[in-house]
Amino acid sequence: xxxxxxxxxxxxxxxxxxxxxxxxxxxxxxxxxxxxxxxxxxxxxxxxxxxxxxxxxxxxxxxxxxxxxxxxxxxxxxxxxxxxxxxxxxxxxxxxxxxxxxxxxxxxxxxxxxxxxxxxxxxxxxxxxxxxxxxxxxxxxxxxxxxxxxxxxxxxxxxxxxxxxxxxxxxxxxxxxxxxxxxxxxxxxxxxxxxxxxxxxxxxxxxxxxxxxxxxxxxxxxxxxxxxxxxxxxxxxxxxxxxxxxxxxxxxxxxxxxxxxxxxxxxxxxxxxxxxxxxxxxxxxxxxxx
Amino acid sequence: xxxxxxxxxxxxxxxxxxxxxxxxxxxxxxxxxxxxxxxxxxxxxxxxxxxxxxxxxxxxxxxxxxxxxxxxxxxxxxxxxxxxxxxxxxxxxxxxxxxxxxxxxxxxxxxxxxxxxxxxxxxxxxxxxxxxxxxxxxxxxxxxxxxxxxxxxxxxxxxxxxxxxxxxxxxxxxxxxxxxxxxxxxxxxxxxxxxxxxxxxxxxxxxxxxxxxxxxxxxxxxxxxxxxxxxxxxxxxxxxxxxxxxxxxxxxxxxxxxxxxxxxxxxxxxxxxxxxxxxxxxxxxxxxxxxxxxxxxx
Amino acid sequence: xxxxxxxxxxxxxxxxxxxxxxxxxxxxxxxxxxxxxxxxxxxxxxxxxxxxxxxxxxxxxxxxxxxxxxxxxxxxxxxxxxxxxxxxxxxxxxxxxxxxxxxxxxxxxxxxxxxxxxxxxxxxxxxxxxxxxxxxxxxxxxxxxxxxxxxxxxxxxxxxxxxxxxxxxxxxxxxxxxxxxxxxxxxxxxxxxxxxxxxxxxxxxxxxxxxxxxxxxxxxxxxxxxxxxxxxxxxxxxxxxxxxxxxxxxxxxxxxxxxxxxxxxxxxxxxxxxxxxxxxxxxxxxxxxxxxxxxxxxxxxxxxxxxxxxxxxxxxxxxxxxxxxxxxxxxxxxxxxxxxxxxxxxxxxxxxxxxxxxxxxxxxxxxxxxxxxxxxxxxxxx
Numbered sequence: 001x002x003x004x005x006x007x008x009x010x011x012x013x014x015x016x017x018x019x020x021x022x023x024x025x026x027x028x029x030x031x032x033x034x035x036x037x038x039x040x041x042x043x044x045x046x047x048x049x050x051x052x053x054x055x056x057x058x059x060x061x062x063x064x065x066x067x068x069x070x071x072x073x074x075x076x077x078x079x080x081x082x083x084x085x086x087x088x089x090x091x092x093x094x095x096x097x098x099x100x101x102x103x104x105x106x107x108x109x110x111x112x113x114x115x116x117x118x119x120x121x122x123x124x125x126x127x128x129x130x131x132x133x134x135x136x137x138x139x140x141x142x143x144x145x146x147x148x149x150x151x152x153x154x155x156x157x158x159x160x161x162x163x164x165x166x167x168x169x170x171x172x173x174x175x176x177x178x179x180x181x182x183x184x185x186x187x188x189x190x191x192x193x194x195x196x197x198x199x200x201x202x203x204x205x206x207x208x209x210x211x212x213x214x215x216x217x218x219x220x221x222x223x224x225x226x227x228x229x230x231x232x233x234x235x236x237x238x239x240x241x242x243x244x245x246x247x248x249x250x251x252x253x254x255x256x257x258x259x260x261x262x263x264x265x266x267x268x269x270x271x272x273x274x275x276x277x278x279x280x281x282x283x284x285x286x287x288x289x290x
Numbered sequence: 291x292x293x294x295x296x297x298x299x300x301x302x303x304x305x306x307x308x309x310x311x312x313x314x315x316x317x318x319x320x321x322x323x324x325x326x327x328x329x330x331x332x333x334x335x336x337x338x339x340x341x342x343x344x345x346x347x348x349x350x351x352x353x354x355x356x357x358x359x360x361x362x363x364x365x366x367x368x369x370x371x372x373x374x375x376x377x378x379x380x381x382x383x384x385x386x387x388x389x390x391x392x393x394x395x396x397x398x399x400x401x402x403x404x405x406x407x408x409x410x411x412x413x414x415x416x417x418x419x420x421x422x423x424x425x426x427x428x429x430x431x432x433x434x435x436x437x438x439x440x441x442x443x444x445x446x447x448x449x450x451x452x453x454x455x456x457x458x459x460x461x462x463x464x465x466x467x468x469x470x471x472x473x474x475x476x477x478x479x480x481x482x483x484x485x486x487x488x489x490x491x492x493x494x495x496x497x498x499x500x501x502x503x504x505x506x507x508x509x510x511x512x513x514x515x516x517x518x519x520x521x522x523x524x525x526x527x528x529x530x531x532x533x534x535x536x537x538x539x540x541x542x543x544x545x546x547x548x549x550x551x552x553x554x555x556x557x558x559x560x561x562x563x564x565x566x567x568x569x570x571x572x573x574x575x576x577x578x579x580x581x582x583x584x585x586x587x588x
Numbered sequence: 589x590x591x592x593x594x595x596x597x598x599x600x601x602x603x604x605x606x607x608x609x610x611x612x613x614x615x616x617x618x619x620x621x622x623x624x625x626x627x628x629x630x631x632x633x634x635x636x637x638x639x640x641x642x643x644x645x646x647x648x649x650x651x652x653x654x655x656x657x658x659x660x661x662x663x664x665x666x667x668x669x670x671x672x673x674x675x676x677x678x679x680x681x682x683x684x685x686x687x688x689x690x691x692x693x694x695x696x697x698x699x700x701x702x703x704x705x706x707x708x709x710x711x712x713x714x715x716x717x718x719x720x721x722x723x724x725x726x727x728x729x730x731x732x733x734x735x736x737x738x739x740x741x742x743x744x745x746x747x748x749x750x751x752x753x754x755x756x757x758x759x760x761x762x763x764x765x766x767x768x769x770x771x772x773x774x775x776x777x778x779x780x781x782x783x784x785x786x787x788x789x790x791x792x793x794x795x796x797x798x799x800x801x802x803x804x805x806x807x808x809x810x811x812x813x814x815x816x817x818x819x820x821x822x823x824x825x826x827x828x829x830x831x832x833x834x835x836x837x838x839x840x841x842x843x844x845x846x847x848x849x850x851x852x853x854x855x856x857x858x859x860x861x862x863x864x865x866x867x868x869x870x871x872x873x874x875x876x877x878x879x880x881x882x883x884x885x886x887x888x889x890x891x892x893x894x895x896x897x898x899x900x901x902x903x904x905x906x907x908x909x910x911x912x913x914x915x916x917x918x919x920x921x922x923x924x925x926x927x928x929x930x931x932x933x934x935x936x937x938x939x940x941x942x943x944x945x946x947x948x949x950x951x952x953x954x955x956x957x958x959x960x961x962x963x964x965x966x967x968x969x970x
Binding site for chain 3 (some may be wrong): 391480488499583
């Protein structure tokens with residue numbers, strides 16, 4: 001009803017010019033493709049270069065199978081153990097107040113700031129032949145370093161923060177109100193935990209489990225130091241990958257690598273799904289992660 | 291009687307009824323399980339973390355500062371430390387520049403494949419270091435997908451310090467992107483509008499209004515990436531060449547010394563690296579505290 | 589802020605008046621849709637130079653959208669905006685030189701107060717940028733004007749809400765804007781601070797003489813501050829007028845119920861008189877056709893009792909003493925809401941008893957099924 005002509009639309013004050021945007025997007029995409037996607041792609045092209053048959057055969061090699069079994073064993077021990085720790089730590093930290101909390105949290109974060117090699121080193125210093133318990137262990141014929149127990153210990157060290165770090169901010173954010181309500185209704189502590197707390201944290205817990213497992217199966221540096229590299233006995237998948245690669249057996253090396261890479265992709269995929277569907281259930285986590 | 295108990299519970303002053311509230315480690319709570327879970331946590335941490343680390347510290351202290359200094363100045367060790375720190379710094383710096391661009395683009399623009407790329411950023415977190423290591427080595431080897439064209443240009447990456455740089459760039463990127471992304475996402479729209487009403491061009495707005503609040507997060511990301519790069523092992527050793535004095539990183543030297551049963555040497559290097567890591571962590575916390583005080587946000 | 593009026597130095601005053609304050613704002617036929625949602629429908633407005641105008645309305649009324657259109661932050665689909673004689677419609681935000689104060693201040697947290705205020709000046713291209721000394725001078729004078737002397741080196745995080753708002757204002761004034769626009773400037777502050785700042789805003793306006801438009805949903809604020817109030821509802825201008833006008837001569841059902849309280853009585857116009865509940869009301873039909881209508885009057889204009897028949901009857905549901913008499917809660921026959929009415933002790937109201945009521949200053953509007961539903965929403969109040 002007005003005679004005024006339609007208005008020429010202005011440049012949006014909230015974003016850059018289209019050309020700038022395009023340029024930035026290109027830079028970002030190219031950078032990511034070169035530095036992140038290419039290495040991922042190489043894993044699969046390298047292992048399939050002699051065809052799928054060669055890839056499958058490599059996975060059926062005895063040493064490969066031992067490596068897979070050992071990796072699964074280590075993860076099967078480390079992850080549940082760390083799960084219990086994660087639940088206990090986050091329960092005590094998030095639902096109660098006591099002095100020294102930030103110190104405790106810093107301690108839990110410790111493995112993230114320590115080089116994997118150093119993580120392995122400290123266990124050698126404790127359990128190695130010249131370590132603190134070296135003589136005692138030797139006398140009782142117990143092998144930790146250069147044997148499976150050492151690998152398990154080192155893996156536990158490196159992966160224990162994951163679950164706790166996911167759960168602590170999440171549970172802190174959720175507070176204690178629901179648990180207190182359950183208690184007033186007569187529920188026991190354990191029942192409260194199972195019926196009230198767990199469902200609230202289930203997605204964060206799942207996420208932490210995924211990360212913990214991925215790291216447990218993929219850990220290299222720490223395990224390499226404590227392992228002894230004995231084929232068929234003390235080699236996890238990453239260690240076996242190293243041996244095969246150094247022998248120029250790239251198909252086999254990348255075959256095992258492809259297994260781990262697929263695990264990584266599954267982890268990433270599930271993580272994305274979780275964040276997408278249940279992003280709000282994961283907040284409190286902030287996106288600070290190491 | 292119950293009043294007395296209640297007042298004890300709520301800590302309502304000593305002397306109201308002559309009852310003194312006993313000091314307790316944790317604030318009273320109806321939730322059960324504190325002693326159990328807290329105790330377990332402490333025991334676990336002590337066994338898995340504190341005890342082994344204290345052994346390291348004890349071994350290191352028996353070396354004394356003099357001993358540490360001697361180890362640090364051994365030519366091969368010094369070279370490895372120099373290599374590690376300088377390339378880690380460079381990689382973290384490069385990651386800051388590109389990480390900022392990636393974070394900006396992922397947070398503020400819409401384009402096909404954005405979600406996919408956003409997930410890909412986490413790849414260095416999720417991919418085992420050995421896998422990354424052999425992939426990068428393969429990629430940049432003289433006959434590799436990138437190595438071949440680069441070689442034609444006369445640039446050698448694999449088995450040189452350049453290879454280390456590439457690997458550390460890979461490893462550090464998510465630290466920058468994930469740290470700075472939420473801050474970018476929280477930038478108030480009104481800031482840009484205010485800047486425009488005051489007459490600033492888009493470039494001025496970005497440079498003077500939008501980027502400065504990102505500085506603390508970028509610094510934090512830099513420190514995180516740096517700390518991670520310094521300790522990185524698996525991604526680097528395949529592509530590095532590992533030539534002593536040239537492309538040998540400190541973590542590898544630790545392994546070498548262990549194989550030679552030079553526990554003291556290994557401990558020395560590890561201690562130095564730990565000190566740097568803690569320094570970086572401390573710096574991060576200080577940056578964040580300062581930023582919160584000054585600007586009211588992280 | 590101690591609430592006392594500070595005496596401004598002549599310099600501060602002169603600096604403030606240096607800005608060109610002679611720009612009126614003319615808005616012609618502005619329309620804006622967000623998708624299929626019409627935010628502004630054919631809005632036209634004329635604001636005289638130096639006026640202090642309030643845009644008042646409930647949320648969703650389009651008042652903030654209109655303000656942003658004036659600023660250039662929103663581009664209308666149709667219509668024009670003039671500053672004085674200049675057609676600003678196609679100018680970008682940067683080019684319009686409007687001072688905009690945001691609801692949550694939008695201060696640059698990483699800059700000091702002084703740097704915030706100086707931002708617009710420093711952002712100018714070399715050619716038109718004042719020298720450092722000049723900028724420093726101006727910032728100092730503006731700090732005096734907003735009574736924040738000596739706080740130039742502080743950071744926003746170290747200031748109170750009221751102080752931050754004043755910094756935001758000083759920053760907007762620094763660029764010597766043609767007009768000053770404020771978006772719910774006191775919404776984020778607590779009641780006491782708000783009162784002080786309202787008074788203070790009026791003083792600033794007097795001293796700078798700038799044409800000022802502010803958005804509010806608080807009618808007290810609009811009535812207290814503005815020379816004229818623009819009442820908006822669902823994207824349309826319902827009425828423009830001085831505060832007194834809106835109280836005394838409301839132009840529509842929405843205005844009468846949004847600005848102040850009102851009772852809306854559903855009545856029927858029959859044969860030239862107004863009927864309610866079978867009785868004839870002493871209300872002029874003002875030429876309305878026969879049919880459904882609504883009669884509006886304010887609770888303050890209701891009197892209890894009186895000899896003989898009043899216009900309405902009601903039952904006293906509760907009764908309590910007040911300093912001056914009694915306050916009765918009355919359920920009126922045929923009307924679904926109870927009313928609180930103050931009256932003298934002698935009015936004869938008894939708990940549970942029936943009493944007659946009469947009212948004055950009533951207005952009558954035809955019933956319109958469409959706008960009636962608008963009206964009931966607005967009548968809910970904020």
